[in-house]
Amino acid sequence: MGAIRAPKQPAVKGSAKPAELKQVLEVQGRKVPVSRLEKVFYPATGFTKGDVIDFYIRISSVLLPHLKNRPLTLKRYPDGVEGGFFYEKRCPPYRPDWVQTAPVWSDKNDSEIHFCLANDLPSIIWAANLGDLELHTFLAKAKQIDRPTMLVFDLDPGPPANIVQCCEVGLLVKERFDRMGLESFAKTSGSKGLQVYVPLNTAVSYDTTKTFAHNLAQELESQRPELIVSRMEKRLRTGKILVDWSQNDRHKTTVCVYSLRAKEHPTVSTPVTWEEVRSALKKKDPDKLRFTSDEVLRRVEKHGDLFEPVLKLKQKLKG
Amino acid sequence: MDSGESARKLSPKSMRAIWKGSISFSLINIPIALYPATRKEELKFRLLRASDLSPVNYKRVAEADGVEVPWDQIVKGYEYEKGKFVVLKDEDFKRADVEATQSVDIIDFVDLDDINPIFFDKPYYLEPEKRGEKAYALLREALKQSGKVGIAKVVIKTRQHLAAVKPQKQVLALELMHFAEEIVDASELKIPEAPDVGTRELAMAKDLVDKMSVKWDPSKYTDDYRHRILDVIHEKVESGGKEAAPRGTPKKATNVVDLVSVLQESLEQASRSSGGHSKRKTTSHKRKISRAA
Numbered sequence: 091m092g093a094i095r096a097p098k099q100p101a102v103k104g105s106a107k108p109a110e111l112k113q114v115l116e117v118q119g120r121k122v123p124v125s126r127l128e129k130v131f132y133p134a135t136g137f138t139k140g141d142v143i144d145f146y147i148r149i150s151s152v153l154l155p156h157l158k159n160r161p162l163t164l165k166r167y168p169d170g171v172e173g174g175f176f177y178e179k180r181c182p183p184y185r186p187d188w189v190q191t192a193p194v195w196s197d198k199n200d201s202e203i204h205f206c207l208a209n210d211l212p213s214i215i216w217a218a219n220l221g222d223l224e225l226h227t228f229l230a231k232a233k234q235i236d237r238p239t240m241l242v243f244d245l246d247p248g249p250p251a252n253i254v255q256c257c258e259v260g261l262l263v264k265e266r267f268d269r270m271g272l273e274s275f276a277k278t279s280g281s282k283g284l285q286v287y288v289p290l291n292t293a294v295s296y297d298t299t300k301t302f303a304h305n306l307a308q309e310l311e312s313q314r315p316e317l318i319v320s321r322m323e324k325r326l327r328t329g330k331i332l333v334d335w336s337q338n339d340r341h342k343t344t345v346c347v348y349s350l351r352a353k354e355h356p357t358v359s360t361p362v363t364w365e366e367v368r369s370a371l372k373k374k375d376p377d378k379l380r381f382t383s384d385e386v387l388r389r390v391e392k393h394g395d396l397f398e399p400v401l402k403l404k405q406k407l408k409g
Numbered sequence: 410m411d412s413g414e415s416a417r418k419l420s421p422k423s424m425r426a427i428w429k430g431s432i433s434f435s436l437i438n439i440p441i442a443l444y445p446a447t448r449k450e451e452l453k454f455r456l457l458r459a460s461d462l463s464p465v466n467y468k469r470v471a472e473a474d475g476v477e478v479p480w481d482q483i484v485k486g487y488e489y490e491k492g493k494f495v496v497l498k499d500e501d502f503k504r505a506d507v508e509a510t511q512s513v514d515i516i517d518f519v520d521l522d523d524i525n526p527i528f529f530d531k532p533y534y535l536e537p538e539k540r541g542e543k544a545y546a547l548l549r550e551a552l553k554q555s556g557k558v559g560i561a562k563v564v565i566k567t568r569q570h571l572a573a574v575k576p577q578k579q580v581l582a583l584e585l586m587h588f589a590e591e592i593v594d595a596s597e598l599k600i601p602e603a604p605d606v607g608t609r610e611l612a613m614a615k616d617l618v619d620k621m622s623v624k625w626d627p628s629k630y631t632d633d634y635r636h637r638i639l640d641v642i643h644e645k646v647e648s649g650g651k652e653a654a655p656r657g658t659p660k661k662a663t664n665v666v667d668l669v670s671v672l673q674e675s676l677e678q679a680s681r682s683s684g685g686h687s688k689r690k691t692t693s694h695k696r697k698i699s700r701a702a
Contacts, residue, residue, distance in 0.1 A: 116676075117676060127668040147675045179481075
């Protein structure tokens with residue numbers, strides 16, 4: 091009752107819908123729809139959506155192996171870094187049929203959620219076109235979702251501490267693993283902090299990695315309480331580095347290496363050598379560990395993929 | 410027609426049960442489903458941006474930094490001191506009273522006439538589930554014939570309510586009630602006691618009331634305000650409604666074909682340096698995308 095019915099004549103006079111400006115990119119035999127490539131996503135530098143896609147194309151050869159078969163949570167900035175963002179776990183149903191997905195059980199929803207997989211370049215471009223600036227992946231692969239392939243420490247600085255202090259902590263973490271005979275690798279988060287990855291690529295559970303990481307974080311905290319915290323409360327963190335061990339969880343995603351970040355400038359989560367970490371600490375210069383998209387491409391040309399061992403090296407946690 | 414499935418109306422469930430549980434008292438347990446008994450007939454308006462009638466949406470943003478927070482990152486908290494919270498999860502709510510979830514626990518039966526209508530708040534309907542029909546009908550008849558209602562406690566959406574199980578013709582209704590402590594004491598209001606008036610005035614007042622008396626007929630009263638608004642809406646639609654601006658109207662037709670070819674070029678280069686990385690000079694390519702725009 092009370093339903094409004096429109097009159098017979100069209101209610102709107104003379105406003106035809108403008109033609110949709112859609113283009114198609116031919117990528118490895120697939121037609122990837124792209125739109126509004128000229129839209130500025132990073133106003134501080136004028137970096138556009140087209141530039142974002144371009145970066146991902148050019149970094150794809152080193153990026154793809156790290157994304158392969160890892161469920162991806164999209165972090166979409168449809169209006170660029172100054173607009174809002176939203177996370178999307180369920181792979182959008184309107185995706186092209188060649189975008190692969192992986193089912194992951196969600197206790198919260200009491201059902202499976204199909205996550206996107208960025209297993210090839212066309213899929214990355216499709217996601218980037220949706221404004222997925224940042225690539226956040228699980229620590230495990232889809233087929234063995236309960237088996238993390240690495241241990242991760244996210245070192246997050248509480249202002250006024252910055253990445254320089256993270257370097258000091260990162261080296262402490264590395265030293266611990268050195269003593270256990272395990273290799274570790276560092277990358278910038280692309281934001282404020284540093285991340286230390288310990289490749290495992292062997293049979294291990296999240297319970298093991300999480301407990302191990304928690305214990306290590308607490309140990310470090312008790313040794314250097316003026317520098318390190320292991321708990322999240324913001325008020326504890328002023329001037330200290332949070333050793334975030336809680337990322338080692340089957341529900342959590344971590345930003346993938348070579349991913350752009352939605353910061354003011356198009357900075358990238360970049361792998362760095364331990365020499366570079368020591369050098370930044372010695373010189374107390376945070377800019378030594380800040381890389382934008384162009385800089386990362388140059389580094390990759392020069393050094394190749396510094397993070398390749400994180401995928402290949404097999405190590406076992408002891409104790 | 411046998412009892413059981415066929416006795417129940419196979420009505421299309423346009424009404425959705427709020428929960429399924431049971432009426433319980435003494436050793437009796439009657440499985441039921443709870444349905445709302447009222448429906449709000451409200452006109453729904455949408456907020457629109459004036460310039461182009463684009464619907465305006467709401468986002469949940471964190472106070473700390475203005476960043477949008479998705480539902481899966483939101484928890485319920487209780488502010489026990491300014492700015493200090495304790496978080497309560499679903500398990501915590503369940504823990505508070507494991508027994509009182511999804512059941513109408515009748516404590517006493519009282520005479521309906523004894524209850525001041527001010528206590529009644531919101532009505533729901535109870536529908537018997539399978540195997541409960543007989544007990545349901547029995548309870549209903551017993552209440553009808555005795556003029557009594559069951560006073561019960563029930564938890565709906567984490568809140569406990571006082572309620573009356575009341576026969577409403579063929580249905581058992583669950584009338585949510587106010588707890589006595591919820592009724593505000595009217596003694597604070599300035600109310601005169603016995604009127605300072607003469608018998609004649611009182612007689613005139615009673616006469617007036619008498620003249621305006623009719624038999625109670627609820628259908629006689631309708632929401633005229635709502636009807637008048639609908640009339641205004643009809644008028645506007647007839648005289649030419651306005652369509653919202655289509656989404657994502659591009660500002661100008663930029664030389665977009667160029668951008669695509671620039672990207673295609675990157676793709677060629679990327680695939681040419683197979684297995685490795687883009688080897689050409691990155692600097693010459695810098696900002697090429699933006700400049701082509």
